Structures are given as structure tokens and as C-alpha cells.
Amino acid sequence: MDDRVIAISNWLNLEWFQPFTFQQFEWQYKQLLWLLVLIPAVFLMKYFLQSRFKQKLLIALPKSSLKWSPVSLFRFIPDILLAIILSLIVISLARPQKTNEKVEQWTEGIDIMLVVDISESMQIQDFSPNRLEAAKETALDFIEGRFQDRIGIVIFSGEAYSLAPLTLDYELLKNYIRDIDFQMIENRGTAIGSALAVGTNRMRESTSKSKVLILLSDGDNTAGNIDPITAAELADAYGIKIYSIAIGKEGRVPFGKDFFGRTRFVENTLDETTLRKIAEIGEGEFFRVSDNQALENVFELIDTYEKAEIKETRFKDTTDFYVVYLNWSVMFLLLWMALKSTFMANVLQD
Numbered sequence: 001m002d003d004r005v006i007a008i009s010n011w012l013n014l015e016w017f018q019p020f021t022f023q024q025f026e027w028q029y030k031q032l033l034w035l036l037v038l039i040p041a042v043f044l045m046k047y048f049l050q051s052r053f054k055q056k057l058l059i060a061l062p063k064s065s066l067k068w069s070p071v072s073l074f075r076f077i078p079d080i081l082l083a084i085i086l087s088l089i090v091i092s093l094a095r096p097q098k099t100n101e102k103v104e105q106w107t108e109g110i111d112i113m114l115v116v117d118i119s120e121s122m123q124i125q126d127f128s129p130n131r132l133e134a135a136k137e138t139a140l141d142f143i144e145g146r147f148q149d150r151i152g153i154v155i156f157s158g159e160a161y162s163l164a165p166l167t168l169d170y171e172l173l174k175n176y177i178r179d180i181d182f183q184m185i186e187n188r189g190t191a192i193g194s195a196l197a198v199g200t201n202r203m204r205e206s207t208s209k210s211k212v213l214i215l216l217s218d219g220d221n222t223a224g225n226i227d228p229i230t231a232a233e234l235a236d237a238y239g240i241k242i243y244s245i246a247i248g249k250e251g252r253v254p255f256g257k258d259f260f261g262r263t264r265f266v267e268n269t270l271d272e273t274t275l276r277k278i279a280e281i282g283e284g285e286f287f288r289v290s291d292n293q294a295l296e297n298v299f300e301l302i303d304t305y306e307k308a309e310i311k312e313t314r315f316k317d318t319t320d321f322y323v324v325y326l327n328w329s330v331m332f333l334l335l336w337m338a339l340k341s342t343f344m345a346n347v348l349q350d
Contacts, residue, residue, distance in 0.1 A: 011324040025321065028095035035090045039083050046079075081336040088329035092322040100317045109148040110210035110306055111166050113199040113240075114139055117217035117247075118182055119157040119190045124218070124268060125254040127292055131247055134292045135216055136177050142299045143170050143177075152202050155180060156195035158187025158223040162202055189223030196231035196242075196278070204238045211240045212306050215278065218248040220271035228274055232281040242282025243302055244275040249290045 015021060027033065116135055127134035143151060150166035151173055161184070164176045192215070199213050213235060221228050235242055253268045272288065279286035287298045 011327045016321075016324050016328075022096075024098060025096040026099055028097060030094060032090060032094040036087055039086050039090070043079055043083055078336060078339050081332055081339070085329050085332045085336060088325045088332065092326045092329065094322075096321045096325070098319050098321065100319075102317070109150060109208065110212060111150045111152075111203055111206045111208040112146075112306065113152045113154060113166070113203055113211075113213045114142075115154045115156065115160075115195045115199045115213060115215045116180065117157070117190060117192075117195075117219065118155050118180060118184060119219055120182065120188060121190075121219050121248075121268070123182065124248060124266070126249045126268075126290070127247070127295070131218055132180070132182070134295055135247065136180060138292075138295050138299050139177050140174055141296070142303060143173055145303055146170070150206075150208070152199075153177065154195055154199045154202070155184060156191050156198075156224075157182075157185045158189035159185060159191050160195040160198040160224070161185055162198050165202060166206065187223065190217065190219040190221060191224030192217055192221040192274070192278075193226040193228040193231040194224035196228060196235055197226050200231065200235040200238055200240060203235075203240055210306065211238070212284075212302075213240050213242045213282065214302060215242060215244045215275070216247060217244075217275065218246065218268075218270060220269070221274060228278055229281065232278040236281050236283065240282065241284045242279055243284040244279040244282075244286050245295070245298055246270055246272050246275050246286070246288045247295065 116132075116139070118132060122132040122135070123130050125131075148168065150168055151164075151170070152166040153163040153173065153176055155161050155163050163180070163184075164173055167173065195217075196213070196215065199215075203211050203213070232242060248268055248270060250268060250270065253266060254263050272286075276286040287301075289295045289298055
């Protein structure tokens with residue numbers, strides 16, 4: 001049995017009249033509650049008219065015999081009961097309710113593969129603290145904003161390695177990303193083609209309507225056994241959209257410290273042409289970023305591009321509590337009728 005039904009059946013409880021209980025209610029006909037103000041006004045008017053126009057008998061009594069007794073207040077009991085009955089009926093007519101609204105969100109979701117370069121050049125410090133750490137922080141923020149999208153991770157340098165398959169376990173993904181470092185792959189170089197192939201292999205059996213691969217790299221393809229253009233064409237054949245992000249500045253950039261603790265600078269180059277061609281084949285977009293903020297802006301832009309439509313279903317479950325106050329009014333009505341129909345009426349009047 002529903003807990004609320006049990007609560008209604010337990011109507012003989014003074015908790016129904018506590019202010020906290022009334023604050024929890026929603027009222028279907030809240031304007032009717034203004035009638036509660038009129039009820040005491042009606043009875044006050046009744047007493048005024050009775051004292052003004054009721055027939056009085058002149059009786060000569062000594063002043064010492066005129067004494068007030070608290071028992072005389074009992075004559076107000078029937079009217080008090082009647083006022084309570086009317087108040088309870090008004091509360092019932094106003095329909096006190098409690099509504100439990102549930103919202104279920106759902107979406108078909110999309111599949112996203114993050115392909116991250118962890119080659120030695122990602123240690124360059126034109127980003128703060130370096131390119132890889134900036135990429136990791138941005139990827140964490142990107143995952144935080146997703147809903148019901150499966151996300152996977154591929155890392156690469158001289159070879160490519162699938163770090164995480166497509167999954168909805170975002171906490172697991174975040175832990176994987178935080179643990180990424182340069183020692184995870186021994187082979188040096190930048191195997192962009194192999195990374196695209198591994199990412200495609202992870203997504204090829206996906207039945208999602210939208211499949212996206214985000215490639216983030218700062219170098220030329222110098223390793224691996226598959227050409228990046230061929231790998232991009234393979235991804236496109238499986239309906240995978242590719243966004244390529246070229247990270248880093250051209251020219252002289254800071255790269256660690258020398259023997260004397262001074263900042264060391266190296267010359268940096270980047271094969272932008274290949275990354276542009278990859279994005280073109282994958283029917284996505286190419287981005288070039290040179291600092292942390294630009295990288296964040298690109299991921300925010302991709303986030304808006306690749307949002308699945310979120311649908312929601314609302315369930316509104318309403319429970320009426322007017323029965324509680326109607327039961328109380330019936331109980332007081334029976335008591336009022338008993339007082340009016342028995343010898344007690346005369347006692348109270350006297």
C-alpha cells in the first residue's frame with residue numbers, strides 16, 4: 001500500500017493541524033481559504049444581534065446574588081463546535097494536496113573517442129604547465145559536461161594504445177586521464193595514423209547515430225605503420241566525424257631547464273596541412289590553438305556542436321488530503337448533534 005494512503009488512513013492525528021503540515025500542502029482552490037476569516041465574523045455578529053434584540057425578562061435580584069461562574073462559558077461549546085465544523089469543510093473544499101513530480105531525462109547519446117598525443121614534444125611549456133597537462137585538464141572539463149554519451153580514450157606517441165573503451169563511467173575516464181604521463185608508451189615519435197586506426201577500430205561496431213573522434217596532436221606523423229590520410233579515410237568509411245586540433249606555437253618555445261636551471265628553448269614545427277586534411281576527410285573541423293584558453297574554447301565549441309538532444313518525461317503524482325479534514329468535520333458534526341439533541345443542550349444553555 002502507498003505510504004501516502006497509509007498516512008491518510010491515519011487521520012486521527014493532531015499533526016494534521018500543525019502549521020508545518022499546512023505549509024507542505026498545495027491548494028487546488030486556495031482562494032476558498034479566505035472564507036475562514038468570515039466564520040468568526042459571522043458568530044461575532046450573531047452574538048451582537050442576540051444581545052441587542054433578544055427578548056429579556058426583568059427580574060429583581062439583590063446584587064450579591066449576581067455572580068459570574070466559569071461554567072457559564074459552556075454555553076459557547078455548540079457554537080465553537082459549529083465554527084470548527086465549518087472551518088474543516090472550507091479546508092476540505094480548498095483541496096489540500098501534495099504533488100510528487102518526477103523528471104526522467106534520456107537521450108540516445110553519441111560516441112566520442114579522445115585521441116591524445118603523449119609524445120615527447122607535448123612536454124613543451126608554451127602551455128601552462130605544459131601541453132599535455134593543459135590537454136588533460138581540458139579533457140576533464142569536456143567529460144564533465146557530457147550526458148549519456150559514451151567516451152573512450154586513445155593515447156599515442158611512437159605507437160598507439162587504447163587506454164579506455166567507449167564507456168559511460170565518467171569517473172573511471174577521469175581517473176584514466178589524470179594518470180596519463182609520458183612514460184606510458186616507450187616508443188618515441190608521433191604515430192598519428194596508427195592512433196586514428198586504433199580509435200576507428202574501437203568505434204567501428206558502434207550503432208550510435210553519431211560517432212566523433214577528437215584528435216589532439218602537436219607534431220608531424222613520424223612513426224606507425226599506417227598513413228594518417230589512409231586512416232582518416234577508413235574512419236570516414238565507418239561514419240566517424242573527425243575534429244583535429246593542432247596544439248602549440250611555431251618557432252622558439254620553452255622546453256624545460258638546462259644544467260644551470262635556466263629555461264631552455266627549442267624550435268617547434270607542426271604539420272598543419274596533414275591535420276587539416278584529416279579533418280576535411282572526416283567531415284569535421286580543424287583548429288589551431290596556441291594557449292590554454294584557446295584550447296578550452298575549442299573544446300567548448302565542439303561540445304556545442306556534438307550535443308545529443310536531451311528528452312525528458314515528467315510524471316506528476318498528486319495525492320488529495322481533503323478526506324482527512326472531512327472525516328474530522330463529520331466527527332465534530334456528530335458531537336455537535338449529540339449536544340443539540342440531548343439534555344446537554346439545556347445544561348449548556350442554562
